[in-house]
Amino acid sequence: MPASLRVCSTPGCPRLSRETQCDEHRRASVRERQARRTRARxxxxxxxxxxxxxxxxxxxxxxxxxxxxxxxxxxxxxxxxxxxxxxxxxxxxxxxxxxxxxxxxxxxxxxxx
Structure with missing residues (x-):
């Protein structure tokens, strides 16, 4: 059974998603995490x-x-x-x-x- 829809965990975002964040904010989080790792190295x-x-x-x-x-x-x-x-x-x-x-x-x- 698929996970139920819930509101994106990013403050102020009303989008529904099966994940913790909506697609847009999840992609942005991944990009920022990769950028932080790159700068740290x-x-x-x-x-x-x-x-x-x-x-x-x-x-x-x-x-x-x-x-x-x-x-x-x-x-x-x-x-x-x-x-x-x-x-x-x-x-x-x-x-x-x-x-x-x-x-x-x-x-x-x-x-x-």
Whole structure:
């Protein structure tokens, strides 16, 4: 037997739903939850864009720019990443002052030697 209809749990919303929230508010809640998780992991696109822009859209170690040929694999192109100077697990933060632009090659070398 299907669940009975009830009023959406979002304050002021009169819509009826079989879930706790109506479809519109449930989708909005999911989007907001995903956005919070993204920001919490330091992957906020606005922050990444600020770091890359500040660093001239080039790797601060080797100077590679986006779409240059990869040093490790000449069949691939470089992509740029905002990388922590001091890792979060070692007390670093997601502040702009603790982030720098690295190409995938330099970022890999930093972590794997």
């Amino acid at each position: 330091g992957n906020d696109p606005r922050t990444i864009k600020r770091v890359l822009g500040r660093d001239g859209w080039a790797c601060v170690v080797c100077g590679a720019k986006k779409r240059d040929v990869s040093r490790r694999d000449p069949t691939k192109r470089v992509s740029l990443q905002a990388a922590h100077i001091v890792a979060v697990e070692h007390g670093g933060s997601d502040e702009l002052s603790n982030l720098r632009t690295l190409c995938t090659d330099c970022h890999h070398e930093e972590h794997h030697g």
